[in-house]
Amino acid sequence: MKSGVAILIVLAALLPVPWLVHSDFWLNFAVLALYYAFLGQSWNILGGFGGQFSFGHAAFFGTGAYAAAVLQLRFGVNPWLALVLAGVAGAAMGAIVGALSFRYGLRGSYFALVTLAFAEVLRILADALGFTGSGVGLQIPLHQSAANFQFATKTGFYFTILGLTALGLGVVWSIEHSRFGARLAAVRDSEEAAQALGVDVFRTKLIAITLSAALMALGGTFYLQYFLFIDPDIAFGPQVSIAALLAPIVGGLGTLFGPLLGAVALQLLNEVSESAIGSAPGLNLVLYGVILILIIAFLPEGIFGLARLRTRWRGVMRRPA
Amino acid sequence: MVEAAIIVPAILNGLITGAVYALVAVGLTLIYGVLHIINFAHGALLMVALYGVYFLHALGGVDPYLALPIMIPAMFVLGYLLQRFVIGRASHGKDENVMLVTLGLAIVIENLALYLWSSDTRTIDTPYGFSTVDFGVALIAVPKLIAFAGALLLTLALWALMRWTDLGKAIRAVAKERRGAALVGIDIEHLYAMSFGIGIACLGAAACLLLPSYYASPHIGSAFVLIAFTIVVLGGMGSFVGALVGGLIIGVTESVGGLFLGDSLGQLGVFLIFIAVLLFRPTGLFGQKA
Numbered sequence: 001m002k003s004g005v006a007i008l009i010v011l012a013a014l015l016p017v018p019w020l021v022h023s024d025f026w027l028n029f030a031v032l033a034l035y036y037a038f039l040g041q042s043w044n045i046l047g048g049f050g051g052q053f054s055f056g057h058a059a060f061f062g063t064g065a066y067a068a069a070v071l072q073l074r075f076g077v078n079p080w081l082a083l084v085l086a087g088v089a090g091a092a093m094g095a096i097v098g099a100l101s102f103r104y105g106l107r108g109s110y111f112a113l114v115t116l117a118f119a120e121v122l123r124i125l126a127d128a129l130g131f132t133g134s135g136v137g138l139q140i141p142l143h144q145s146a147a148n149f150q151f152a153t154k155t156g157f158y159f160t161i162l163g164l165t166a167l168g169l170g171v172v173w174s175i176e177h178s179r180f181g182a183r184l185a186a187v188r189d190s191e192e193a194a195q196a197l198g199v200d201v202f203r204t205k206l207i208a209i210t211l212s213a214a215l216m217a218l219g220g221t222f223y224l225q226y227f228l229f230i231d232p233d234i235a236f237g238p239q240v241s242i243a244a245l246l247a248p249i250v251g252g253l254g255t256l257f258g259p260l261l262g263a264v265a266l267q268l269l270n271e272v273s274e275s276a277i278g279s280a281p282g283l284n285l286v287l288y289g290v291i292l293i294l295i296i297a298f299l300p301e302g303i304f305g306l307a308r309l310r311t312r313w314r315g316v317m318r319r320p321a
Numbered sequence: 322m323v324e325a326a327i328i329v330p331a332i333l334n335g336l337i338t339g340a341v342y343a344l345v346a347v348g349l350t351l352i353y354g355v356l357h358i359i360n361f362a363h364g365a366l367l368m369v370a371l372y373g374v375y376f377l378h379a380l381g382g383v384d385p386y387l388a389l390p391i392m393i394p395a396m397f398v399l400g401y402l403l404q405r406f407v408i409g410r411a412s413h414g415k416d417e418n419v420m421l422v423t424l425g426l427a428i429v430i431e432n433l434a435l436y437l438w439s440s441d442t443r444t445i446d447t448p449y450g451f452s453t454v455d456f457g458v459a460l461i462a463v464p465k466l467i468a469f470a471g472a473l474l475l476t477l478a479l480w481a482l483m484r485w486t487d488l489g490k491a492i493r494a495v496a497k498e499r500r501g502a503a504l505v506g507i508d509i510e511h512l513y514a515m516s517f518g519i520g521i522a523c524l525g526a527a528a529c530l531l532l533p534s535y536y537a538s539p540h541i542g543s544a545f546v547l548i549a550f551t552i553v554v555l556g557g558m559g560s561f562v563g564a565l566v567g568g569l570i571i572g573v574t575e576s577v578g579g580l581f582l583g584d585s586l587g588q589l590g591v592f593l594i595f596i597a598v599l600l601f602r603p604t605g606l607f608g609q610k611a
Contacts, residue, residue: 055361055424100600104603105603108417109420112359113554114600116550117547117550121593124586124589242424242428245421282432282435282539283432286429292421292425293411293422296411296412296418300418
């Protein structure tokens with residue numbers, strides 16, 4: 001229950017942000033931080049809690065973004081409905097990728113590779129097919145209204161992404177407190193042992209990737225509505241896949257608040273470095289890569305691990321000699 | 322009906338490209354075979370090598386083929402140092418960490434290149450760049466022929482190195498039985514770094530052979546990296562013969578696929594092979610059962 005209360009406190013603290021920050025810059029910062037946290041949380045379900053490292057989560061992100069764009073442009077579907085349908089499309093893509101790769105027992109680097117390849121196949125398809133706008137991409141015509149998921153100010157987007165954050169935290173919280181969560185943790189720690197105890201390993205991993213992909217697709221749709229544009233490289237390129245795995249690894253893999261903590265830290269770092277050395281193409285990603293290596297080298301449990309390390313240290317200090 | 326006059330040159334071109342792919346893939350498969358890790362920085366390091374050859378030519382006037390004796394040792398040293406002091410140190414011996422560290426390296430290297438050298442594609446002019454040889458059925462560019470022969474020779478040389486030298490024996494020992502190798506006095510860390518270095522040295526050679534008919538750009542690595550993975554998976558992780566055969570198959574698939582489906586969809590065939598092999602035969606054509 002304690003982590004449930006923590007979720008409510010964090011959400012309550014995030015709620016008044018639009019009234020506390022008075023510049024568009026910081027509101028944009030908050031929207032992007034929560035957006036990256038949400039992508040990270042999606043990845044965290046499969047990668048952090050399930051131990052299956054995907055290097056191609058862009059496959060699900062792009063599926064969501066393109067599904068929402070095509071539904072709006074070609075079929076006149078309302079963007080909010082498109083958001084829900086995009087989530088369903090993402091779940092379906094996740095189930096397909098999961099069913100194929102887990103059925104044949106792919107794990108570790110093989111699984112990372114196959115996800116990477118699926119994202120690449122989708123990128124090539126989006127690049128070649130006419131109804132996804134080929135290489136040019138798809139642009140959503142500007143028509144600002146809340147009913148149309150196009151807010152005139154960033155405040156509307158902030159509350160939308162906050163709602164998605166709440167959804168992500170809620171999903172992860174309920175995984176942590178369910179039998180499914182226990183099975184997932186067992187699979188992560190040792191597939192053989194889990195199997196021996198009667199856990200259906202395939203089914204467990206399949207549910208995890210489906211959930212993870214559905215959330216990721218919602219993230220893709222949010223991106224589409226925020227920037228009103230999507231193209232094959234944005235949707236299925238490696239950048240999104242890297243962004244999704246970076247936040248939970250930096251914050252704390254397989255923890256409830258790790259992705260949020262990681263995303264805020266990375267976003268802050270991004271702003272600081274940009275104001276210090278200016279924004280040059282590639283430079284922020286260089287920084288991200290260095291951080292990724294340093295975190296793995298020195299803080300394998302992420303920023304959260306740091307906190308845990310300190311409490312452990314205190315415990316050692318308190319223990320009578 | 323597509324005529325033989327179009328198909329035969331496509332197959333020949335595919336075989337030639339495939340040989341260079343094989344050289345890139347042999348490095349990857351060697352690293353996998355010994356360290357049991359997938360080097361996600363492989364493409365990025367190939368890109369570095371291509372820039373190395375480019376700058377040697379542009380600033381020092383060194384012919385790309387004469388750059389071979391410079392690039393091979395230079396890339397070897399780079400690879401050795403990376404494994405010994407970055408990848409080995411940072412990953413604490415955990416496979417998933419190695420994956421992430423090499424991914425991190427790829428991000429750093431690619432974007433540093435983007436920052437330093439901008440996204441322009443760079444090509445070099447050589448006196449033989451546009452010469453061709455007439456094979457009756459097809460005209461083949463001279464640099465491509467040299468690349469083909471060079472890639473085959475180097476792959477053979479590497480195979481001989483692994484087969485007949487003490488170093489090769491030690492590397493194979495580590496690959497087969499890490500603890501046993503350590504017990505007979507083999508320095509594991511050193512051999513890991515040696516293997517990684519040799520794998521990266523292959524990229525130095527591949528870059529010298531590629532650049533006369535190719536170009537350098539910061540994102541060139543990602544085009545190669547999935548293809549190299551495909552070849553390694555298709556041939557069987559850790560298998561030299563597999564990498565060579567796989568390289569040729571993929572080269573032909575890409576070239577013939579491009580002929581029928583156009584350049585962008587043509588690549589699809591490669592990835593479909595990749596996914597199919599991973600799903601149905603993850604040990605590949607020549608790999609041993611895990």
